[in-house]
Each structure stands twice: as structure tokens, then as C-alpha cells.
Amino acid sequence: MRRFIIERDIPKIGSAEREALRGAAQKSNSVLAELAPDIQWVESYVAADKTFCVYLAKDEAIIRKHAEMSGFPATTITEVSKTIDPTTARA
Numbered sequence: 001m002r003r004f005i006i007e008r009d010i011p012k013i014g015s016a017e018r019e020a021l022r023g024a025a026q027k028s029n030s031v032l033a034e035l036a037p038d039i040q041w042v043e044s045y046v047a048a049d050k051t052f053c054v055y056l057a058k059d060e061a062i063i064r065k066h067a068e069m070s071g072f073p074a075t076t077i078t079e080v081s082k083t084i085d086p087t088t089a090r091a
């Protein structure tokens with residue numbers, strides 16, 4: 001599967017209470033179960049008015065389907081072509 005970063009514009013998500021985030025995760029997981037095995041949620045980063053989600057998916061279309069079914073916007077979907085980290089600097 002391919003790796004994607006999904007940027008979601010969700011006003012005030014950064015100030016959401018733990019229970020609200022739990023409910024959002026549960027909703028996402030239920031949709032993911034319906035779409036499996038073609039999509040997998042790896043993790044998300046929550047900012048003030050956005051989330052940045054890392055997904056593994058067969059293609060962008062399945063990510064859009066997840067967004068439609070879950071009700072969470074997929075404002076921008078970017079495929080990751082390569083990754084680097086501190087170990088990349090080593091010879």
C-alpha cells in the first residue's frame with residue numbers, strides 16, 4: 001500500500017476534549033473496518049484547526065471514500081514518495 005498525508009480542516013479541533021477525540025477515532029475506525037483491507041490509519045497529529053493524518057491506502061480514491069463515509073474532510077491528500085529522518089544523514 002502507498003503512504004499518504006491527509007490534511008483535514010476541522011475548526012477548533014485542537015481544543016477538543018478527550019471524549020470528543022475518542023468519538024472521532026471510533027467513527028473513523030468503524031468506517032475503516034468497512035473499507036478494509038484497502039486502507040489503514042497509522043496516526044494523526046492535532047493542531048489548532050487541522051489534523052494531519054498518516055494513512056496507508058491502495059489509492060487516493062479510498063481515502064476520499066473514507067472522508068465521505070466518516071464525515072471528516074480530506075482537505076488535502078498528498079502521497080508520500082520518500083521519507084527521511086536523522087539516520088538519513090549517516091554515510
